[in-house]
Every structure is written in C-alpha cells, then in structure tokens.
Amino acid sequence: MHLTSEKLKVVGDAAAVFDDLYKRGFTDGLPVIPPTEDAVRRMLEAGGMEPSELIAVLPPEGGPATAEKVAINAVMAGCRPEYFPVVVAAVRAVADPKFNLLGIQTTTNPVGPVLIINGPVRKALDVNCGRGCLGTGWRANATIGRSLRLCLLNIGGCPPGDVDKAIHGMPGKFTFCFGEAEEDSPWDPLHVENGFARQQSTVTAVAGQGTQNIYAAFHDPEAIITMVADAMAVYGNNGYLRAQGNPLVIFTPGHAKIFNDAGWSKSRIKAELFERTKIPRARIPRAVQLSKPIYLDFDDSQSCLLCPDEESILIVVAGGPEPYHVTYVPNFGTTLFSMAEIQ
Amino acid sequence: MEAKAGEIEYLNPVSPNKDKKLFVPAIGDLEGKTIGFLTNGWTSFNIMGEHIAQVLKSKFNIREMRIYAIPTSCAPAEGLLSKVAEECDAAIVGMAN
Numbered sequence: 001m002h003l004t005s006e007k008l009k010v011v012g013d014a015a016a017v018f019d020d021l022y023k024r025g026f027t028d029g030l031p032v033i034p035p036t037e038d039a040v041r042r043m044l045e046a047g048g049m050e051p052s053e054l055i056a057v058l059p060p061e062g063g064p065a066t067a068e069k070v071a072i073n074a075v076m077a078g079c080r081p082e083y084f085p086v087v088v089a090a091v092r093a094v095a096d097p098k099f100n101l102l103g104i105q106t107t108t109n110p111v112g113p114v115l116i117i118n119g120p121v122r123k124a125l126d127v128n129c130g131r132g133c134l135g136t137g138w139r140a141n142a143t144i145g146r147s148l149r150l151c152l153l154n155i156g157g158c159p160p161g162d163v164d165k166a167i168h169g170m171p172g173k174f175t176f177c178f179g180e181a182e183e184d185s186p187w188d189p190l191h192v193e194n195g196f197a198r199q200q201s202t203v204t205a206v207a208g209q210g211t212q213n214i215y216a217a218f219h220d221p222e223a224i225i226t227m228v229a230d231a232m233a234v235y236g237n238n239g240y241l242r243a244q245g246n247p248l249v250i251f252t253p254g255h256a257k258i259f260n261d262a263g264w265s266k267s268r269i270k271a272e273l274f275e276r277t278k279i280p281r282a283r284i285p286r287a288v289q290l291s292k293p294i295y296l297d298f299d300d301s302q303s304c305l306l307c308p309d310e311e312s313i314l315i316v317v318a319g320g321p322e323p324y325h326v327t328y329v330p331n332f333g334t335t336l337f338s339m340a341e342i343q
Numbered sequence: 344m345e346a347k348a349g350e351i352e353y354l355n356p357v358s359p360n361k362d363k364k365l366f367v368p369a370i371g372d373l374e375g376k377t378i379g380f381l382t383n384g385w386t387s388f389n390i391m392g393e394h395i396a397q398v399l400k401s402k403f404n405i406r407e408m409r410i411y412a413i414p415t416s417c418a419p420a421e422g423l424l425s426k427v428a429e430e431c432d433a434a435i436v437g438m439a440n
Contacts, residue, residue, distance in 0.1 A: 005354040017351050026356050034353045062360040069358040076356060103416040154356040242415075291415055292384045334416040 001041055003051050003068055021076070025159050028149055028174055032076040043071035046081030047088060055088055056095030059102035061157025065091050069155050070147075077146035080139065083125060086203055087147040089340040090115050090177075093205040094148065096338040103334055104207050105158045109238060110170040111332040113152075114208035114248065115145055115177040116316060118191035119201030121342050122179040129179035131320035134211065134250075134327065145175030170210040178318055184253035185317035186260035193266070194339055201342040206248050206314065207332035209238065214326040216255070221262045224255060225269065228326055229276035235284050235304060238333035241293045243305035245331035248314045249273070254323030266315050274310035278303035307331070370433045373403040379427045379434035380408050383415045388437035395435065413437075 010016045017034040021027050033039065044051060044067055051068035058065050067088070074087045094101050094113050104111050117127050128138035136142065158164045166173070182189040182198075191202040214231040216224045232247060239245045251259075259269060282300035289296070295304040307313060314337060319327070370376065378399060380392050396408040411427060413419040413436075427434050 003354065005356075007352050008355055009350050009352045011350050013351070017353055021353075021356075034351055035356060036351070036353050040354055057360075062363060063358040064360070065358065068354075069356065072354045072356040100417045102418050107416055109416075150356065155358040157357075157360070288386060290386050292386075332416070334414070 001044060001051060003037055003040060005068060005072060007037075026150075026154055027076070028146065028153065030146075030174070032150075033078050035072040035075040039075045040068065040071045042081045043074055043079070043084050044068065047071070047084035049084075049088070055091050058091070058095060058152065058156035060105050060163060063155040063157050065095070065151060065155045070151055073150040073154055074143075074147040077150050078139065078143040079147050080125075080143075083140060083144050083147075085342050086117065086121060086125065086140075086144050087151075089203045089342040090144065090148045090205065091151055093203055093338040093340040094152070096340075098336040099205055099207065099338040100332075100335040101152075101156070104332060105152060105156055106163060106165060107332070108165045108167045109209060109332055110166050110168055110173070111207050111209050111238075112170065112173040112176060113148060114172065114206045114329055115148065116190060116204040116206065117144075117177065117179040117201070117342075118182065118189050118196070118204070119342070120199060121201035122182075127177075127179035129181040129318050130184075133178040133181075133318050134176070141177050141179075142175050145177030148177075149173060149175060172208060172210060176208065180316045181253055181318045184321065185256050187256065187266045187315075187317070190314065190316050191339065196339070196341065202339050203342060204337055204339045206246055206329065206337045207335040208248060208329040209332060210330065212328040212330065214328060215324060216326050217324045219258055219323065221259050221264050224258065224323075224326075225272045225276065228328065229273050232273065232306060232328055232330075233277045233279055234330070235279050237306070237330040239306040239331050240279065240295070240304050241291065241333055243294055243308055245307055245333040245335055246312050246314050246337045247307055247331045248316070248329035250316055250318050250327040250329070252319045252323055252325065253317055253321045255326060256317045258323055267310075269315060270310040270313045273313055274305075274307070277306040280304070373399065373405050375404070375406050376432040377406050377430065378408045379411055379431035381411045381413050381419070381427065381434055381436040383413050383437050385415070385437065392435070392437070
C-alpha cells in the first residue's frame with residue numbers, strides 16, 4: 001500500500017505532534033492522535049480501500065477527499081479503524097450537491113453537519129443511540145463526527161474565521177453524531193422511511209444549526225405536539241427565510257410510545273408540526289432586512305412556512321427512555337438531507 | 344529519510360486542489376468594457392453595486408454593468424458563470440453575507 005501524502009516530522013512526543021498540527025491550522029483545537037503511516041494504513045485496511053480512491057471532492061476549495069486523506073483525518077480524530085467505513089459514508093453524504101456543503105462551509109450561520117447512523121453498524125461499533133447520545137462518553141459518536149469536521153477543514157479548505165465565516169459557530173461543529181434507537185421506536189427508522197432495508201446501515205447528514213431543548217413532559221400527545229410546535233415556530237431560524245430545509249425532531253422512546261399508543265403515526269406528527277409551525281406574516285417585523293426572505297412582501301395574514309411541506313420534517317427516536325425532553329435541531333434552510341449507505 | 348530517535352513522522356492531512364487556477368489575466372483598461380455584477384440579493388451589496396456602477400461609468404467609462412442574480416447561500420445555477428464569462432469582460436461577485 002503506497003501512501004503519497006507529504007511526511008512531516010517533529011521532535012518529541014504526541015503532544016509535540018499536536019502542537020505542530022495546531023500551529024499549521026490543521027486541528028479543531030483539541031488534541032489529535034498523530035497520523036503516522038502505520039495508523040493510516042490500519043485505517044485504510046479496515047475500510048478495504050486503496051489510498052488513491054477518490055471518495056468525494058469537498059468545497060469550498062475543491063480538495064480531493066481520497067481514502068488516504070480521509071484516513072489521515074480519521075486517525076487524527078481518534079477513530080478506531082473499524083469506524084472508517086462510516087466516516088467514508090459521511091463524507092460521501094455531505095458531498096452530495098443537494099446538501100449544499102459549499103454554503104454550509106462558508107456561511108455566517110452556525111450550521112454544521114449532524115450525522116444520524118442507522119442499521120446494524122450501530123451495535124457493531126457501539127454507537128450511542130440512548131441516554132446522552134448527543135453528549136459525551138462514546139468514542140464512536142465523538143470521533144466519527146469529529147473525523148468529518150477535520151475532513152471539512154483540511155480537505156475542504158475551510159479554516160474558521162478565514163473561510164468558515166460562522167459568526168459564533170456552535171459546539172456541534174466539533175462533533176455531532178448519534179445513532180437512532182430503532183429497537184425502542186414503534187415506527188420505521190429514518191433509513192427505512194427513505195427506501196433502505198432495515199438490515200442496511202446508513203449515515204444521514206442533516207445541516208443543523210444547533211439544538212433546542214423542549215421539556216415536553218406531558219402524557220397527552222396533543223399537549224406534546226403543541227409545545228414542540230411552539231418551540232419550533234421561531235422565525236429567526238433559517239427555515240423560514242425561504243421555506244426550505246429539513247427541520248429535525250428527536251423524540252425519546254417514551255414520547256414515541258405515547259404517540260403510538262394514541263394512534264399517532266410519524267406522518268400525522270409531521271403534518272401537525274408543519275401546520276402548527278406556520279407563522280402569520282404580521283408577527284415578523286417589517287423593518288428592512290439585509291437579506292430578502294421569501295415572505296418579505298406577504299400580506300399580514302399570509303403564513304410563513306418553516307419548510308416546504310410536512311414530509312420535509314425529519315423525526316427520529318433517540319435518547320433516554322423518559323418522555324421528558326425533546327431535542328429540536330433547526331435547519332440551515334438552503335440544504336436537503338443526504339443519506340449514504342455504509343459499505 | 345526515516346525519522347530519527349526522538350522524532351515522530353506523520354502524514355499531512357491537507358488535500359489541496361491542484362487543479363485550481365488562482366490567476367487570470369488582468370483586464371487592463373476598463374473603457375468600453377462590460378462588467379458583470381453578480382448579486383446574492385443582500386441589500387447592503389446592492390447599495391454598493393449602485394455606487395460601483397456610477398463610479399465605473401463616470402470615472403472609467405465602462406460600456407455597461409450587467410446585473411445577474413445568484414442564490415444567497417449556495418452555488419449559482421449551472422451555466423451561469425459560463426454565461427457571465429461570455430457576456431462580460433470582468434465581474435464583481437457578492438457571495439455569502
């Protein structure tokens with residue numbers, strides 16, 4: 001296996017490698033694992049890929065995401081070699097033109113890719129789908145998401161500040177990756193909803209602006225949906241600018257059970273949320289905006305939409321079992337979610 | 344050359360786009376030229392565009408400034424940049440925000 005990347009050297013230990021990579025602008029600010037040749041080879045072997053195989057071209061710089069370069073970044077992120085196929089699929093997913101990675105990489109918005117993993121790979125790699133799945137503690141969740149960020153930085157050519165113009169950014173730009181709790185959900189999981197077989201493993205990329213917690217500790221589905229919709233109906237979120245995108249709602253298994261026991265399907269939930277997140281134009285200030293939202297010249301009674309239709313709303317089940325907290329991930333708007341099978 | 348004792352050798356994670364063309368020939372004199380103005384619709388940029396058009400006409404005697412709309416947060420429609428390159432001698436682009 002012939003690796004062609006430039007070799008860099010430092011005197012010292014792993015900390016010296018981190019210092020060097022940090023000074024060069026090749027990290028996310030956190031310590032990295034030195035991407036030695038041996039480590040990169042092990043990563044490539046686990047993926048069964050030749051170093052020169054081109055996975056995608058990443059904007060804004062159009063850097064080629066070869067297997068070798070993705071593997072280097074995956075090593076740096078702390079991935080185990082067996083995670084590599086998931087990282088490869090994530091890179092493929094975000095490179096799909098409909099995801100609009102160019103816009104996501106360079107915007108002033110805090111948006112970053114949110115990765116949702118489905119299928120048998122979750123158990124195989126110990127991807128957390130349950131309590132704390134959006135937080136810390138699970139290597140797969142932490143490092144797969146982080147690998148993608150390092151690829152976007154080092155291959156896409158997007159250093160924060162210079163090219164990534166996010167005004168504040170958001171913590172999810174370090175990593176934002178979790179698995180769906182398929183076994184605890186009464187509904188079809190996200191990948192089955194989108195045409196994959198249950199036994200296929202996939203990664204879905206959604207352009208998320210952060211998280212909004214909603215403490216919907218009701219047992220009545222009507223009350224839950226009212227509270228969730230009210231929390232989503234925030235016209236400062238990008239979705240309303242052009243009625244585009246895929247807002248993501250993460251219900252707990254407990255909430256999913258409440259809905260299911262009351263006969264509410266995912267489709268009904270999506271329809272209710274779509275309807276209840278409509279905002280009359282009269283509520284939005286008419287002062288001049290820097291951009292031109294789609295609703296600019298609506299009359300007062302016209303409805304401003306969070307997304308184009310109810311099917312654009314994504315619902316997954318994950319997290320601890322209690323029907324307490326719902327997590328809403330507002331969407332960047334000018335983007336569509338993208339899925340890739342994990343090979 | 345292999346790493347010496349006390350050295351760690353590692354691989355560069357950056358993958359530069361080697362096909363990228365960074366330089367194009369300078370346009371030279373602006374007199375009589377057609378300048379494209381690609382705007383993503385931001386109010387502030389359009390105000391700048393009006394001022395730029397006035398200056399280019401009055402001071403540099405351009406033939407005209409042509410306005411093209413591009414999306415706010417994503418790449419322009421396929422073919423638009425080729426069309427601009429065909430119709431204009433140079434272009435001013437307002438991207439992002």
